Amino acid sequence: MSTQSMHIDAYERNWMIFGIVMLALFAAAVSVAAFGMGIQVPAPEQRVDPRTVATDPNSPWSNPGLREIAPGKYDAYILARAIPKWEYLPNEMTVPAGSTVSFYVTSADVQHGFKIQDTNANFMVLPGQVSKLTITFDKPGTYNFICTEYCGSGHGVMYGAIIVTP
């Protein structure tokens, strides 16, 4: 190095190297997760009109619930709402173990959340947007789901369950 180079204390330099290594490690981890393992943040799928999403007969949320699209493969259209009361429609679904369920969740009024216990499903439910996530339930049991975004005085009673039978 030239004589003009700045003097950096060894202790300080070690910390700087540590910081740069951590940045590189996290960048690599994020890249591997996104491009190598295909892990993606649950993104809003499409936009819908929240005023008619629950009433329009052409909208799947006018008839929310679980649909078996093929053996062991399900679509779950779930409507989260605060009016007339805080609830998910439907709030109980039963599937056999090993089922793959694609959740399509939207809100009819305010911002809600959707988190299924013991899975990595946890996303926001916004009026006008559809959130989609696919989960495979291998172990039998009761998987409760709750609202994770404060949505009003009934927020605490907003929950449901997915029952996975053996």
Place this chain on the structure above:
Amino acid sequence: MNKYFLHGLYGLLGVIMLSAIAFKIFQPIQVLPRMHLAPAFNLIDQDGKPLTSEALRGQFVIFTFAYSHCPAPCYGIFETLQDVQSRLDEAQLEGIPVTFVTISFDPQRDTPAVLNAYAQSIGADTQRWKFATTTNQTLLKTIIGSGFEVYYERKEDGNFAFDPTFVLVDGWGIVRAEYRYATEVSNADRILRHLGVLAEEVRNSKGTAKLAYEAAHLFLCYAP
């Protein structure tokens, strides 16, 4: 010497990172996601002839799933397709053929003759709009339910409960878009726009430009 080399390296890395961020933010190229492979199938069309997924390679195909006894207006499926058919020039496909395939999940009533009469009654051009089904119920469920991930179920009165869905498949047999519910923009408008985006990708992704289109896939620059 060493110092200039290092500065040059940092500068180059910075330019690469800034261009990648600019590419993601401004999205000069937009594509449709490669969602999953469309199922292979072997069905019988409205003329009684076989219709296979292989015969549809090299063209854009819009699949719909319905049955001829569906009480009108049947979710407006056929109105949407007729709208797309009459406005196909807007997509600027420049010679890439588009075929509509309506798969009936009611083979007991929808024989080829019934499907043919139904196609005539709604004014479908059967050269470009095929109606098909198979009497093998297991195969039908596998194709529609497992393959295209579309729900249908026979009700007690003989009619069907189903989710009206359009599926856009490209010339390689890959699902590029699904339309499962009404959005702010009408389904016909979205289908036409997506056909245009797809045609542009097919036309332009040659040579070096192909790398730019692959970068658009990598950075998830998806057309809305």
